[in-house]
Amino acid sequence: TQLLEQSPQFLSIQEGENLTVYCNSSSVFSSLQWYRQEPGEGPVLLVTVVTGGEVKKLKRLTFQFGDARKDSSLHITAAQPGDTGLYLCAGAPDRGSTLGRLYFGRGTQLTVWP
Amino acid sequence: NAGVMQNPRHLVRRRGQEARLRCSPMKGHSHVYWYRQLPEEGLKFMVYLQKENIIDESGMPKERFSAEFPKEGPSILRIQQVVRGDSAAYFCASSSNRARGSGANVLTFGAGSRLTVL
Numbered sequence: 001t002q003l004l005e006q007s008p009q010f011l012s013i014q015e016g017e018n019l020t021v022y023c024n025s026s027s028v029f030s031s032l033q034w035y036r037q038e039p040g041e042g043p044v045l046l047v048t049v050v051t052g053g054e055v056k057k058l059k060r061l062t063f064q065f066g067d068a069r070k071d072s073s074l075h076i077t078a079a080q081p082g083d084t085g086l087y088l089c090a091g092a093p094d095r096g097s098t099l100g101r102l103y104f105g106r107g108t109q110l111t112v113w114p
Numbered sequence: 115n116a117g118v119m120q121n122p123r124h125l126v127r128r129r130g131q132e133a134r135l136r137c138s139p140m141k142g143h144s145h146v147y148w149y150r151q152l153p154e155e156g157l158k159f160m161v162y163l164q165k166e167n168i169i170d171e172s173g174m175p176k177e178r179f180s181a182e183f184p185k186e187g188p189s190i191l192r193i194q195q196v197v198r199g200d201s202a203a204y205f206c207a208s209s210s211n212r213a214r215g216s217g218a219n220v221l222t223f224g225a226g227s228r229l230t231v232l
Contacts, residue, residue: 002156035223042118042205042223043157088156100147100209100221101170104156 003027004091006105014113016078021108023089024071030092032065032072033102037086079112086110118143118208118224119188126230133193133200135227139208146189147221148181151203163189196231203228 004025013019023032031050035043047056049065049072056063060083062075076083086109090102119138127133139146148160159173163183174181178196183189193200207221 004156040225042207042225044223045220048220090157100145100162100207101159101173102157102221104149104158106154106156 002106003103004089004105006087006089006108008108009106010109010111012111012113013079015080017112018075018077019079019110020073020075021087021110022071022073023091023105025091026070027091027093028069030069032069032089032091034063034072034074035088035090037088037107043088043090076110079110081112081114084110084112118206118222120204120206120224120227122227123225124228124230126232127196128232129197130195133196133229135191135193135204135206135229136188137191137206137208137224138188139206140210140222143208143210143222145209146183147207147209148189148191149205149207149223151205151226153202157205160191193229196229198231201229201231 004023007022031048033048034046036046037043047058047063049063052067052069054065060077064073072089086107088104088107090104118140121136125133144165146163149157150160151157161174161181162170165183166185178194180192203226205223205226207223209221
């Protein structure tokens with residue numbers, strides 16, 4: 001059973017297009033993180049969202065945490081080939097769980113073609 | 115480079131052999147976490163350790179797997195009598211301290227050790 005469901009699983013787009021990927025759960029999280037993972041490497045943290053409804057921007061990337069803290073989205077504006085990678089969301093449960101114990105989604109594999 | 119260092123990066127073992135994976139946390143980090151990434155699956159938490167203590171091993175298989183983080187030296191994930199299903203990428207992450215309140219604990223991941231069992 002996957003606690004966090006990510007969609008789409010695969011996304012292939014042309015350079016310059018916009019895209020949104022989603023991370024959904026029926027559980028509440030105290031925080032949610034987005035990572036990007038390159039082939040043969042470990043995940044690299046992009047952002048952490050903590051407050052329901054929070055929006056964070058990182059250059060062309062916009063991250064939103066749902067009001068109920070059960071879901072999140074990542075929007076990329078004017079995608080570039082350098083954005084290609086596996087995007088993972090990971091949540092820390094609301095309480096009573098080991099800090100640092102994250103529940104990961106399976107990821108969205110993004111490919112941006114020149 | 116003061117990042118999380120894992121070795122070996124690649125390890126090949128035959129069924130029944132032992133695999134030892136090592137992780138040196140970032141400088142100044144005293145909390146270590148091991149995750150496993152199976153093909154087509156997300157990362158799954160295995161164990162959380164501090165120096166000389168296992169804090170949470172609820173994600174570890176009950177048999178054949180063990181982990182330690184001694185006072186001196188790297189953390190080690192040990193898999194005895196490996197089977198083909200153990201083939202996976204094993205990632206170590208470290209953090210500096212426990213988060214306060216509802217804040218997130220920031221983990222830094224290593225590049226992983228890829229175990230292949232023949």
